[in-house]
Amino acid sequence: MAESRKLNGRYRLLNTLGTGSVRLAFDELEHRDVAVRRVRVPPELRDAALFEARRAAGLRHPFIVGVLDVLLEEGSPWLVMEFVSGVSLEQAVRSRRPLPVPQAARIGVCLLAALTVAHEAGIVHGRVDPGNVLLTATGRAVLTGFGYPSLSMLPSADLWSLAATLHFAVEGRPPGQVPAEGAGPFRSLVRAMLHPSGPPPMEAVRETLDRLAVDRPLDAVVEASGPLPPAQVAAIGLAVLDRLANVFHGGVQPGNVLIDASGRARLTPLLRTGTLPAYTAPEGAPTQAADLWSLGATLYLAVEGVPPAPGAALTRAGALAPVLLRLLSGNPLERPTLDELRRDLMKVL
Template identity: 40%
Template sequence: MLAGRYRLLNPLAEGDTGAVWLAADEMLRRDVAVKEVRLPPGLDPVRRQEACASVLREANLAARLKHPSIVTVHDVVIEHERPWLVMELLSGASLEETVSRRQPLPVHQVARVGVGILSALAAAHAAGVVHRDVKPGNVFLTRTGRAVLTDFGFAAVEGEETAGRTGQLIGSPNYIAPERLRGERGGPASDLWSLGATLYFAVEGTPPHPAESPVAAIGRVLTDPARPPERAGHLGPLLMRMLAPRAEERPSFEEAARILQEIALGRPGAEVAVVSPSPESLPPAEPEAAPVPAGNRGRTLVWAAVEVTAVVAVIAATTGVAHFAFGRTVQQGPPRLSEKPGAFTVPVDLCELISAADVKKLLPAVKTPGKPTNQGGCEWMSPGIGLDVQPAPPGKQWGKSPRQAHELFVNQRNGTLPSGQIGWGWSEIGAAMHSARTTGPLTVKPVGDEAFGYDLYDNRKTGRLEQSHVVLRVDNLVLDVTYTVVNGSKDGPAIQAGAHTAATWVAQALNKQKARG
């Protein structure tokens, strides 16, 4: 039993450095996967501490990226002097196992895998994370056809110190981009090269630079072009471009997504008006659990037993293309956004964005000023009613530029579940943990530069709307404004209007700050 709640049942996979266990989460009554990291015997305390810190870092990175094609990390436990990672339980096998045990996959299936993983990478890059270890062993194929990117243990974060890791060769030589083999840090284009090599393996059954040893593979990747594919059909030209030796010669994520989607849908070369696939064109999703955000002073939110159709095309929306998601038309992002630093270059005090007089309009019984949260946000509370303004995604207050903030906004919108069951509670306003259902993303009246909404409804007793969200972007800042009413004093439209009103106040205050420079 780990942490008093995770009971290990039986190993699912084992290797030299660890194992993956089937385990039962006895608190939430669900099965999970637990990754055990086995440390070499006799490891000195400093190295042991570094290894534990590395696993904690992997958990934090994966947990902050909410996407249907990124494995969900629920928890991390340090027990028996080693780390254990608690993740969603996936049913299926890795791409490497699937191809090695059976045979190369059909072209259209490989393209569908590519759409999912490319979308996951786009979401990670929008959050400033480069995976750096995309390979067949880190792509998991579920029994329902969903492709999931796993293992963020080697990921690099924008602005993160790399001292102590310089010169280390991270990843598998057959799937490392040439620039990284030359000692460069690499970036999104490097992940694109690795994805190209991974898809090449999936359709051909061999890496693009086959070699008898890792050293030979490094030499071939650095000096030889990829072997022309024989089974890839319409996918071949794209794979060869993704595997171009120079990063600037590779296609953009948007172009790669468009071509992959067309091949997956059996329409190679057709003109595309909208890049995002309709829900009907996607494989059925399996029930899955989303991550548990860090607590905000007693406020808890636990995702459970969610049924959701996977969204696999972030890329189109990040370039301003009209996006169709979950059967609703979501407003189009600005077609041209500045790459220059935005107006908000230092943390914003969110408690100052809404005046005490305005707070009183939504929370008449409020007696205390806004309270800063541990995620850099602010919340106002009174019995049965709460108002909350948080960075979106949590803990990341701004993008460096309006363009990057727009990508964060799109990542947040595409990670919003359209339906499902959750458990949530906010003890400080008197909301005990209870079951609810979600809706979203929803079109809202214009707020800031762009916005969308989503709502939570009580799922067991009253069925009424209890919480309404508006996620908005102003310049390079993205925020989630929440209005919660659990005492029955307001109906659904009034709660939605309250969230929109508060979001409008926030946008107006930010625009005033922006105008003042």
């Protein structure tokens, strides 16, 4: 194909981009750079490809590489897309290293927003993968690859692929049959989204990604800064307590308590993660009393710097010590009620 060739008498083809399946072109009518891609499909899928491409041309979103024009040249559909300067997620991870969780979470926020808009328009992407995610110099992640036949895929397929893409971002490999272990909320979220029974509710996914994009887990805060003052720990306890009313959470532990820049805490939603042994109530029952024991163990780590252990002394807890001792009682009936705990934490605060 000659470099001087034009598509539709308008788009002058220039050099290849990335792996070579996409080419830079100059739109001589609008005087702008664009990206073009030939959609290589069997002849029997050509009409479906044109239909999907024209539907995708109606999508406009800051995190979507828009389809600007759809052409039929030499019997094949061609997509004319916005030109976005950036490197693919696949290239970024393979040439450098896996990404830190906050950056991966920000990518997840962008991609989930893009897929939400597409699904609301009745469009399934069908090809979400690290090669179709572009990272721009301004920190955006934009999803390209719209306009191909989705072959009757369901939106849930896109969400599974999103989870696999995020797994690649932090692990440097696809999930395969064994997603990476780890108690942190990001990896727990990814495993939950990859679960054969389907992803968690989208609001839970969105909320968790939003928080992880800007906040840090409590265990990471303690590891970086050391044990926290009793009053600050009491405030964390009150914030978590507000999420435990009338429902068994089952995953209360430091990795699931996120701390924002001002020190405020938030418990992430339950995402089929379970609780680490050090934060699991001795009776192992799915009750509110068990959640309170887990909260006590979490606050213990925050104020002492280590998880609770049988016979361990409370050396830093101060006025919080009696509250923790009640929460960590081996007898569920001796633990405080929600109202009693709220009152006691307010006294410490």
